[in-house]
Amino acid sequence: MSTAHVLVVDDEADIRSLIKDILSDEGFEVSVAGNAAEARTARANADFDLILLDIWMPDTDGISLLREWSANGSLKMPVVIMSGHGTVDTAVEATRLGAFDFVEKPLSLAKLLRTVERALEAGRQQQSDSRKLMAAMPAPVGKSRAMKALREQIRQYAAHDSPILFVGEPGAGRSAFARYLHALSSRAQEDFVSLAAGSLTESNTEALLFGKEGHDGEPGFFEKAGRGTLYVDELTDLSPQAQRLLLGALEQGHYVRQGGSTQIPIKAQVLASVHSDFEARVADGSLRRDLLASLNALSLNIPPLRDYSEDVPELLAYYVDKLVEAEGLNFRRFGVAAQNRLRNYPWPENVRGLKNFVRSRLLAGGDEEISLDEVEQDLNARVSSGEPLVKQDLLSLPLREAREQFERAYLQQQLVICDGKVGKLAKRVGMERTHLYRKLRSLGIDFKTAGSD
Numbered sequence: 001m002s003t004a005h006v007l008v009v010d011d012e013a014d015i016r017s018l019i020k021d022i023l024s025d026e027g028f029e030v031s032v033a034g035n036a037a038e039a040r041t042a043r044a045n046a047d048f049d050l051i052l053l054d055i056w057m058p059d060t061d062g063i064s065l066l067r068e069w070s071a072n073g074s075l076k077m078p079v080v081i082m083s084g085h086g087t088v089d090t091a092v093e094a095t096r097l098g099a100f101d102f103v104e105k106p107l108s109l110a111k112l113l114r115t116v117e118r119a120l121e122a123g124r125q126q127q128s129d130s131r132k133l134m135a136a137m138p139a140p141v142g143k144s145r146a147m148k149a150l151r152e153q154i155r156q157y158a159a160h161d162s163p164i165l166f167v168g169e170p171g172a173g174r175s176a177f178a179r180y181l182h183a184l185s186s187r188a189q190e191d192f193v194s195l196a197a198g199s200l201t202e203s204n205t206e207a208l209l210f211g212k213e214g215h216d217g218e219p220g221f222f223e224k225a226g227r228g229t230l231y232v233d234e235l236t237d238l239s240p241q242a243q244r245l246l247l248g249a250l251e252q253g254h255y256v257r258q259g260g261s262t263q264i265p266i267k268a269q270v271l272a273s274v275h276s277d278f279e280a281r282v283a284d285g286s287l288r289r290d291l292l293a294s295l296n297a298l299s300l301n302i303p304p305l306r307d308y309s310e311d312v313p314e315l316l317a318y319y320v321d322k323l324v325e326a327e328g329l330n331f332r333r334f335g336v337a338a339q340n341r342l343r344n345y346p347w348p349e350n351v352r353g354l355k356n357f358v359r360s361r362l363l364a365g366g367d368e369e370i371s372l373d374e375v376e377q378d379l380n381a382r383v384s385s386g387e388p389l390v391k392q393d394l395l396s397l398p399l400r401e402a403r404e405q406f407e408r409a410y411l412q413q414q415l416v417i418c419d420g421k422v423g424k425l426a427k428r429v430g431m432e433r434t435h436l437y438r439k440l441r442s443l444g445i446d447f448k449t450a451g452s453d
Contacts, residue, residue, distance in 0.1 A: 003027060003028070003029060004028055004029070004049035004050060004120050005028070005029040005030075005031070005046065005047065005048050005049050005050075006023055006028050006029070006030050006031070006048065006049065006050045006051070006052065006116070007030075007031050007032070007033060007039065007042055007043070007046075007048045007050070007051045007052070008020060008023075008030060008031070008032045008033070008051075008052045009032075009033045009034075009035075009036075009038075009039045009051065009052065009053045009054055009057070009062070009065075010032075010034070010052075010054040010057075010082065011034055011035055011054060011056070011057045011058055012054075013034070015054075015105075015107075016032045016034065017032075019052065019107075019112070020032055022109060022112070022113070023116070026113065028116075031046065031048070035057050035058060035059045035060070036057055036059050036060035036061075036062075036064075036065045037059055037060075037214075039051075039053075039065065040219075041262060041264075044223055044264045045264065045265065047226070047227055048077055049077055049120055049123055050077055050078055050079075050080065050116060050119050050120055050123060051077060051078075051079045051080070052079075052080050052082055052116075053065065053066065053079055053080070053081055053082065053099075054081075054082050054083065055081060055082070055083040055094075056083065056084075062081060062082075062083075062094075063081075063093055063094060063097070066079060066081070066094060066097045066098065066099060067097050069098075070097045070098045075098050076190075076191070076226075077123055078100035078119040078120070078122055078123045079098065079099045079100060080099065080100055080101050080102070080103060080115055080116070080119055081094040081099045081101070081102045081103070082103055082104075082105060082107070083102070083104060083105060084104065084105035084106070100118075100119045100122060100123075101115050101118070101119060103115055139151055139180065140173065140176060140177060140180055141311065141314055141315055141318045142308060142311035142314060142315070143310075143311065143314065144308040144310050144311045145308075146303050146307060146308040147308060147311060150177070150300070150302070150303075151180075153300060154177060154180060154181050154184065154300065155184060157181060157298055157300065158181050158184035158185040159185075160297075160298060161269050162269075162297035162298055163250070163269070163270045163271065163272070163294065163295045163296070163297050163298070164178075164181070164269075164271050164272075164295075164297065164298045164299065164300065165271075165272055165273070165274060165292070165295050165296045165298070165299040165300070166178055166271065166272070166273040166274070166299075166300050166302055167273070167274055167275075167276055167278070167299055167300065167301050167302065168273070168275075168276055168301060168302030168303065168304070169275065169276055169302075169304050169350055170234070170275065170349070170350070170352070171349045171350035171351060171352030171353055172302045172303065172304055172305065172350040172351060172352075173302055173350070173351045173352075174233075174273040174302050175194065175231065175233055175273065176351075177300065177302055178192075178229075178231045178271045178273070179192055179231075181271070182228070182229045182231075182269075182271075185229070185269070187227065187228050187229055187269060190225075190226060190227050190228030190229070191224065191225055191226060191228035191229070192228055192229045192231065193221055193224045193225040193228065193229065193230050193231065193268075194231045194233060195208075195221045195230065195231065195232050195233065196233050196234070196237075197232055197233055197234045197235060197236075197237040197238045197242065198234065198237035200238060200239060200241075200242040201239060201242075202239055202240075202241045205239065205241050205242040205245055206245060206258045207220065207258045208220055208221060209221055209222060209242075209245060209246065209249070209255070210222060210223075210245075210249070210255045210256060210257050210258060210264075211223050211257045211258065212257060212258045212259055213257040213258065213259040213260030214259060220255075220257070222249070222255055222264075222266055222268060223264070225268035226267060226268060227267045227268060228268055228269075229268060229269050229270075229271060230268040230269070230270050230271070231271045231272070231273075232246070232270065232271070232272040232273070232295075233272075233273050234273055234274065234275065235272055235273070235274040235278070235287060235291070235292070235295070236274060236275050236278060236281050236286070236287055238287075238291075243287070243288045243291050244288075246291065247288065247290060247291045247294060249266060250266070250270065250291075250294045250295070251294060253265060253266055254266060270295065272295045274287075274292070276301075278292065304347070304350050305347040305350045305351055305353075305354065306346045306347055309343045309344070309347075310343065312339070312342050312343045312345075312347075312354070313334075313339045313342075313343065315351065315354055316334050316339060316342065316354070316358060317333070317334075319354065319355050319358040319359075320332065320333060320334075320358055320362065323355075323358060323359055323362055324362070327359075329359070329362040329363065330362060330365060331362075331368070332361060332362055332365075332366070332367075332368055332369070332370050333368060333369055333370065334361075334369075334370045334375075335369045335370060335371055335372065337371070337372040338370050338371060338372045338374070338375045341372055341375050341376070341379075342354075342357075342375060345379065357378070360378065361374070361375075361378070404443065407439070407443060408443045408444070408445065411425070411429070411439070411440065411443065411445060412445055414428055414429055415445070422436060422437065422440070
């Protein structure tokens with residue numbers, strides 16, 4: 001006999017007790033709740049394979065509670081509605097909201113047991129289908145040494161439940177790799193919930209993270225994640241209040257809903273991403289080092305696309321196929337010369353920028369083959385001199401301008417290293433001092449503001 005865990009929600013103590021005794025005798029593990037508030041608390045503290053839910057309750061009726069669970073995506077198990085005043089309209093509404101079945105009171109025990117078994121079997125089949133879907137999730141694209149090493153590292157980390165920090169530039173694919181890790185983990189059949197750190201303000205952080213208590217309360221992100229994965233995207237966007245509350249919950253291992261008093265344990269694995277320049281944010285006090293430490297039991301460095309540019313042709317083909325299938329765009333392919341040009345493009349927005357570039361070329365229409373000229377025209381329209389040198393497309397510039405940009409960036413950084421001392425800079429870069437002065441002036445570098453020798 002199954003050892004499934006069943007939650008019985010009914011405001012009548014006699015019925016709760018009767019159903020619990022019957023199901024316990026059949027070998028089930030049974031928990032009970034007398035109202036919607038107790039049901040919410042029970043679900044926050046345990047995982048259930050089936051819920052038997054009464055419609056008429058004093059605080060929140062069963063249909064409203066079912067609607068709440070369906071709306072926030074937390075209805076991962078079958079629900080059987082029970083009512084002594086059943087109507088066709090009620091049954092239809094319950095089914096529309098995701099209920100598996102509807103049974104009337106007074107309960108026929110034989111029918112109840114048959115319904116429970118059918119609901120549990122449906123739930124097991126749904127979880128099996130979900131696991132197959134996650135297992136079919138494709139691995140991040142790329143045959144480069146960097147991508148092979150990263151995929152192997154993620155496979156190793158997927159065996160752990162510790163917090164993991166994904167470090168890298170925006171657009172590098174940090175969230176995609178987090179989802180890939182989730183798909184490989186033992187939590188793959190549970191939810192992956194993504195939280196944009198910038199959405200947490202000083203006034204809404206507590207409610208969004210932990211949820212609100214009461215019959216009209218909304219579940220927070222920790223509760224939505226359940227036993228799955230909570231991914232906090234870009235820690236550098238967190239407000240001081242959000243950092244404080246998140247750190248407190250992680251250190252204590254539990255949280256309390258806004259307006260409540262019950263301590264609810266954190267069961268989700270917490271993943272987070274942070275910009276690769278996070279040390280500068282720590283130094284200026286805008287990012288707490290202790291928060292980073294609590295999320296950095298393990299860390300993964302996601303490289304920028306320019307560091308594995310040999311994978312660009314494969315990524316171009318991948319996103320062409322993906323966008324044609326997902327968005328119904330007309331198929332086009334990148335010619336060899338166009339691919340080679342894009343391999344040498346610095347991709348300042350990383351993989352996200354490449355995907356958007358592919359979409360723009362498919363939307364533009366034209367010949368099936370995307371030519372080098374078409375690529376050059378698009379890239380020329382994207383030139384931005386405000387980017388760091390490593391992200392600038394020097395190949396789009398005439399030789400003289402490209403050389404000047406490189407020399408300017410090179411000497412500016414070297415001057416910083418030399419504390420603004422031109423004499424020290426001359427020795428470091430191997431130039432005669434008089435010639436170096438002329439070079440700095442011709443490039444518009446104000447060495448006087450950085451100090452003098």
